[in-house]
Amino acid sequence: xxxxxxxxxxxxxxxxxxxxxxxxxxxxxxxxxxxxxxxxxxxxxxxxxxxxxxxxxxxxxxxxxxxxxxxxxxxxxxxxxxxxxxxxxxxxxxxxxxxxxxxxxxxxx
Amino acid sequence: xxxxxxxxxxxxxxxxxxxxxxxxxxxxxxxxxxxxxxxxxxxxxxxxxxxxxxxxxxxxxxxxxxxxxxxxxxxxxxxxxxxxxxxxxxxxxxxxxxxxxxxxxxxxxxxx
Numbered sequence: 169x170x171x172x173x174x175x176x177x178x179x180x181x182x183x184x185x186x187x188x189x190x191x192x193x194x195x196x197x198x199x200x201x202x203x204x205x206x207x208x209x210x211x212x213x214x215x216x217x218x219x220x221x222x223x224x225x226x227x228x229x230x231x232x233x234x235x236x237x238x239x240x241x242x243x244x245x246x247x248x249x250x251x252x253x254x255x256x257x258x259x260x261x262x263x264x265x266x267x268x269x270x271x272x273x274x275x276x277x
Numbered sequence: 278x279x280x281x282x283x284x285x286x287x288x289x290x291x292x293x294x295x296x297x298x299x300x301x302x303x304x305x306x307x308x309x310x311x312x313x314x315x316x317x318x319x320x321x322x323x324x325x326x327x328x329x330x331x332x333x334x335x336x337x338x339x340x341x342x343x344x345x346x347x348x349x350x351x352x353x354x355x356x357x358x359x360x361x362x363x364x365x366x367x368x369x370x371x372x373x374x375x376x377x378x379x380x381x382x383x384x385x386x387x388x389x
Contacts, residue, residue: 200375211367211380212320219375255320260376261308262327264335267320 171195172256172268179274186243188271190256193237199263201232201239204255206270212255216241243273251275279304283368283381290388296355298384300368308371309351310378311335311343313364320367326351358388 173191180186192201200219204212216223218230218239229242243250255270284299300309310325312335322335324343332343340362344352355362368381 200377202375202377204378209365209383209385211369211383212378214377214379217375217377257376257378261371261374263376264322264325264333265310265371265376265378266322266336267312269319 171199171258171266174254174256174268174271176269177272177274179276180246181276182247183245186246186250186273186275188241188243188254188256188273189238190241190268191238192256192258195236195258198260199258200260201230201236202257202259203228203230203239203241204257206253206255212267215254246273246275248275248277279306279370279372279379281368281370281379281381283366283384285384286382288384288386290358290386292359292388294358294388296358296386296388298353298355298366298368298386300351300353300381302349302351302370304370304372305348306370306372307348309345310369310371311341311351311353312367312369313337314367314383315364323353323366358386360388362386363388 202217203215206212223230231240253270280303282301311323312320326332326345342354366384369378
């Protein structure tokens, strides 16, 4: 069973900030939280990873509360090219890594 | 840069044929994974391997086997292909201790 739960889909408009929340109530102490983006007919691509608090890179921010039972991927000022499926994954290098259903983000002009 | 290469982007096979899907990585990574992806079902783990000759079943191993004779190569085998194995197959490796996955381009298999 996947360790994560996400909304099935979200809609947004260009220029808006999008926040996608992932629930992972049974996260283990040595698990990391990683988000991936997937376009049709391609493999998922790494976006951002964190363990606790906040992480920011050039494309996104990841917010993780102290209890680590959830996380929020924040995409600032989305564009049409951000239309994709976004997956949250928890685990580490010793795990068999199971994907949840992902969140299908549709960005409208 | 991590490179994961899948041997065939598109394959068409007939029911009952034996099918080999090959995945090669170039950075001496220990963990390798095979997923399949179908519309509405997301990515499902078939098998993974954490070292040469070592393998573990994922969520949907039925109808598949794997081979890892060398560290850089992880093969997915369909002993007798069936139409319900028509799918996109994705190979991945993990980089570093945090389990970050890198995927190949995928192999789209059609079984007629």
